[in-house]
Amino acid sequence: MTPEHGEPTGRVTPALGRAAHTAQPVTGTRLDPWIGAYADRTHGMRASEIRALFAVANRPEVVSLAGGMPNLDGLPMEAIAESTYQLLLKRGTTALQYGSGQGDETLREQIVEVMRLQGIQAHPDDVVVTTGSQQALDLVVRLFIDPGDVIVAEAPSYVGALGVFRAYQADVVHVPLDEHGLVPEALEETLTRLAAEGRAVKLLYTVPNFHNPAGVTLSQERRPRVLEIARRHGVLVLEDDPYGLLGFDGDPLPAMRSMDDVGVVYLGSFSKTFAPGYRVGWAVAPHYIREKLVLASESSILCPSNASQLAISTYLAHHDWRHQIKLYREMYRARRDAMVGALEEHIPEATWTVPEGGFYTWVRLPHGLDAQAMLPRAITALVAYVSGTAFYADGQGSDHMRLSFCYPTPERIREGVRRLAGVVQEETELVRIFGTGGHRDEDGVTSAGPEIH
Numbered sequence: 001m002t003p004e005h006g007e008p009t010g011r012v013t014p015a016l017g018r019a020a021h022t023a024q025p026v027t028g029t030r031l032d033p034w035i036g037a038y039a040d041r042t043h044g045m046r047a048s049e050i051r052a053l054f055a056v057a058n059r060p061e062v063v064s065l066a067g068g069m070p071n072l073d074g075l076p077m078e079a080i081a082e083s084t085y086q087l088l089l090k091r092g093t094t095a096l097q098y099g100s101g102q103g104d105e106t107l108r109e110q111i112v113e114v115m116r117l118q119g120i121q122a123h124p125d126d127v128v129v130t131t132g133s134q135q136a137l138d139l140v141v142r143l144f145i146d147p148g149d150v151i152v153a154e155a156p157s158y159v160g161a162l163g164v165f166r167a168y169q170a171d172v173v174h175v176p177l178d179e180h181g182l183v184p185e186a187l188e189e190t191l192t193r194l195a196a197e198g199r200a201v202k203l204l205y206t207v208p209n210f211h212n213p214a215g216v217t218l219s220q221e222r223r224p225r226v227l228e229i230a231r232r233h234g235v236l237v238l239e240d241d242p243y244g245l246l247g248f249d250g251d252p253l254p255a256m257r258s259m260d261d262v263g264v265v266y267l268g269s270f271s272k273t274f275a276p277g278y279r280v281g282w283a284v285a286p287h288y289i290r291e292k293l294v295l296a297s298e299s300s301i302l303c304p305s306n307a308s309q310l311a312i313s314t315y316l317a318h319h320d321w322r323h324q325i326k327l328y329r330e331m332y333r334a335r336r337d338a339m340v341g342a343l344e345e346h347i348p349e350a351t352w353t354v355p356e357g358g359f360y361t362w363v364r365l366p367h368g369l370d371a372q373a374m375l376p377r378a379i380t381a382l383v384a385y386v387s388g389t390a391f392y393a394d395g396q397g398s399d400h401m402r403l404s405f406c407y408p409t410p411e412r413i414r415e416g417v418r419r420l421a422g423v424v425q426e427e428t429e430l431v432r433i434f435g436t437g438g439h440r441d442e443d444g445v446t447s448a449g450p451e452i453h
């Protein structure tokens with residue numbers, strides 16, 4: 001209501017456009033007076049299932065197998081504090097000043113060095129430093145997606161990427177994964193079908209290493225095949241790789257970007273290999289895309305934080321970061337083993353992926369159980385997970401859950417899985433008595449996903 005309609009004027013009423021016609025009375029009410037003013041692109045925005053969980057999952061009595069927070073206990077805090085102190089003392093006026101939109105040059109050189117471990121030959125000019133790789137995701141999607149454009153994404157996909165895709169009103173089409181990652185034949189078939197329908201596919205979004213949430217890795221043999229298919233269909237590949245250096249056995253596989261420097265935008269991050277709090281990630285892109293990325297980033301943040309960039313640059317220069325990554329890998333491997341061992345012991349009737357790196361395993365529930373419906377009961381039993389539905393754009397996934405093993409200790413992981421087993425048993429009993437609680441697609445087929453022990 002507007003003042004002309006007799007509404008008391010205790011505040012400024014939106015005077016123009018749709019807002020003026022549809023604004024609700026405000027003073028003393030909880031209704032959003034700006035409800036009619038939001039842009040269309042906000043309609044798809046909603047809190048992720050993970051965020052909604054955080055409030056309860058973070059209570060100390062709950063074992064949270066939900067969040068993807070890295071465990072930072074092993075970081076040499078005193079040494080980092082000392083070098084940060086020295087940085088501010090010696091270069092404080094630079095560290096606390098605005099910086100370049102593309103990012104600090106020395107850090108970009110160091111990022112090139114880090115990426116060599118995955119076979120990427122890039123020039124520091126190809127790198128754009130961002131506020132976490134999440135911002136890089138946002139920028140790439142902003143550059144390429146008009147409302148209704150198609151993004152082909154793995155089924156399941158990283159929930160934070162799906163949020164960005166929704167915000168830009170992309171149409172997400174899922175392509176299945178199996179234990180070797182994205183299935184090339186399914187990709188070929190999907191791109192051919194979309195082309196026949198005349199739909200504009202702009203991006204292929206993939207997390208090839210230690211997938212979030214599926215825990216699987218795109219095999220070496222499939223990488224060039226996926227690239228060849230994308231190239232033939234004129235689709236840009238968005239390779240999101242925050243976990244690539246966190247493999248538990250052997251050397252990392254070559255990044256897709258190491259095989260194609262024209263058709264791939266690569267995203268990296270220090271969040272999992274060092275610490276997420278500095279919020280430093282990066283994109284590597286062909287120069288024409290890179291220039292636009294810098295312009296888009298400048299228009300949203302002017303420049304990434306100089307203080308964060310120089311702190312990371314100092315860490316890389318003065319600490320044995322390779323050793324730190326090795327420690328992380330050992331820590332996460334022990335936690336993966338605890339998770340998989342506990343699943344075998346307590347919920348053998350489920351199936352799950354055994355990740356070779358990263359933070360997550362993807363569990364398929366037995367007996368038609370519904371992970372989303374079961375969650376309140378799990379929280380009551382003091383264990384939290386993320387329902388598989390968070391990782392699909394189209395409501396699939398209720399027969400899966402993502403279990404994170406990154407943050408809790410192995411003892412807590414085992415306790416969490418033990419509690420979860422109790423919930424699964426209760427639910428199974430309820431399903432037995434009352435019929436299936438499982439979500440089914442229209443054709444009666446439960447949603448698919450990788451299902452490997």
Ligand code: PMP
Nearest residue numbers: 068132133134158212269271281
């Ligand atoms: N991509 C994937 C697959 C992730 O799992 C995450 C964080 N969970 C991100 C991107 C964003 O990470 P950050 O912004 O901290 O670099």
